[in-house]
Amino acid sequence: MQKVLVICGPTASGKTDLALTLAKKFNGEIISADSRQVYRGMDIGTGKDLPKNSKFEGGSYQIAGISLWGYDLISPKEEFSVAQFVAYAKKVIAEIHQRGKLPIVVGGTGLYIRGLIDGIETASIPRNEELRRNLVGRSTNELFEPLAQLDPIKAASLNTSDKKNPRRLVRAIEISQWRLSRGQVRRPSQKFDSLFVGLSAPKEILFERIDARVNARIKRDFLKEVKGLLDKGIDWEYQAMSSLGYRQLRDYFEGRLNLNEAFARWAKEEKKYTKRQLTWWKHDKRVNWFDITKVGWQKKVENLVKKWYSTSNVKKS
Numbered sequence: 651m652q653k654v655l656v657i658c659g660p661t662a663s664g665k666t667d668l669a670l671t672l673a674k675k676f677n678g679e680i681i682s683a684d685s686r687q688v689y690r691g692m693d694i695g696t697g698k699d700l701p702k703n704s705k706f707e708g709g710s711y712q713i714a715g716i717s718l719w720g721y722d723l724i725s726p727k728e729e730f731s732v733a734q735f736v737a738y739a740k741k742v743i744a745e746i747h748q749r750g751k752l753p754i755v756v757g758g759t760g761l762y763i764r765g766l767i768d769g770i771e772t773a774s775i776p777r778n779e780e781l782r783r784n785l786v787g788r789s790t791n792e793l794f795e796p797l798a799q800l801d802p803i804k805a806a807s808l809n810t811s812d813k814k815n816p817r818r819l820v821r822a823i824e825i826s827q828w829r830l831s832r833g834q835v836r837r838p839s840q841k842f843d844s845l846f847v848g849l850s851a852p853k854e855i856l857f858e859r860i861d862a863r864v865n866a867r868i869k870r871d872f873l874k875e876v877k878g879l880l881d882k883g884i885d886w887e888y889q890a891m892s893s894l895g896y897r898q899l900r901d902y903f904e905g906r907l908n909l910n911e912a913f914a915r916w917a918k919e920e921k922k923y924t925k926r927q928l929t930w931w932k933h934d935k936r937v938n939w940f941d942i943t944k945v946g947w948q949k950k951v952e953n954l955v956k957k958w959y960s961t962s963n964v965k966k967s
Contacts, residue, residue: 651843652747655955656763657756658931659849660924662859664942666699668849668951669756673716675952676959679746681739682720683757683766686893688730690722691879694872695895697863720757726879726890732765739766743842752959760930767844775828785820793819800826845958847951848937850928855943857921864895864917873899873909894919 655672657665669680686696693700698721701713710717719742724730739755739762746753755763785793794813798805804822812818851859876899884891886900895916902912931937938954940947 651841652743653752653959654743654767654842654844655752655754655959656767656844656846657754657849658760658763658846658937659758660856660927661758661920662856662863662924663849663851665756665758665849668847668948669754670713670716671948672952672955673752673754674714676752676955677750678752678754679710679717679742679749680719681742681746681753681755682718683735683739683755683759683762684720685730685735685759685762686890687721687757688723688735689726689890689893690724691882691884692726692875692890692893692896694867694870694875696893697867726884726888729889732761735762736765736769758927760927767842775825778824778827781824781827782820785823788816790814790816790819793823797823797826800830844936845955846934846937847954848931848939849942850939851942853924856924860920860924861917864913864920867895868913876903894923 655676655678657669657672659665666680666682669678672678673680684696686692687698689696700711700721704711704713704718706712706722710719711721712718720735720739723738743753755766757763790813793816794805794808797819800823804826808818808822812822872895876896879891879896880903886897891897891900898907898912898916898919901907901915902909907915940951
């Protein structure tokens with residue numbers, strides 16, 4: 651069974667830095683599982699933080715001899731789904747194993763990681779463009795009603811956030827119609843021998859780190875990056891521009907907030923997102939958690955990975 655190391659956890663916990671360290675030690679390559687970093691030209695706001703000497707070669711960035719996959723996959727004018735990520739990541743993982751190396755999946759988009767490792771039975775159900783056009787402009791109440799008729803069990807399972815999200819409701823209707831016409835989809839059969847490493851810290855520490863990251867991105871001229879995207883015709887309505895940071899600047903560009911207020915709201919929303927990330931992983935018993943404020947946590951992670959990886963038949967340097 652193919653081995654895959656997963657590094658998860660909230661924003662600003664140092665996941666990518668740890669991934670680079672472990673990739674050097676265990677002859678690995680990194681796959682980013684971040685729904686925002688797939689977009690080309692959206693570098694500062696999404697926190698790619700690539701070193702100046704990094705090079706893009708053969709579909710991946712080379713950072714100090716380590717390949718990092720999953721950045722700059724599509725234009726901001728395109729949409730990207732969990733199904734597309736899973737297909738992409740599986741292909742890259744197979745290639746990494748063929749090179750005798752360890753795939754290290756790292757990121758904060760929990761749905762991407764679970765879709766890859768566990769499989770999401772609805773991920774392979776295609777979009778229905780005609781249906782989507784017919785549903786454009788409907789209120790959430792108008793979308794919930796047909797869903798309840800098509801799949802009352804699914805409708806009853808939705809939480810308050812889902813019921814208020816038109817995109818999720820449209821997708822749920824799309825899936826329900828597909829199932830009625832073609833039957834159930836089987837869960838993907840491919841499984842991985844995965845080890846989950848989760849990074850955490852007290853919330854006040856994470857919040858301080860988030861404030862520092864937002865300020866650093868502002869100083870890197872994030873405002874100029876957003877202006878450049880708008881000048882290239884990247885409209886606010888594109889999926890990419892709903893990303894944190896970018897959507898808060900929309901209120902600035904459209905005169906609803908001043909710049910300081912927009913940046914403050916960005917930091918606030920990043921903190922809310924961090925809480926959601928922690929909640930997402932809280933009940934996943936596979937995650938081995940490490941507090942990054944504790945002395946010696948890195949060594950403990952290395953020992954855990956070494957013990958797990960030692961049973962692998964993958965060649966190690």
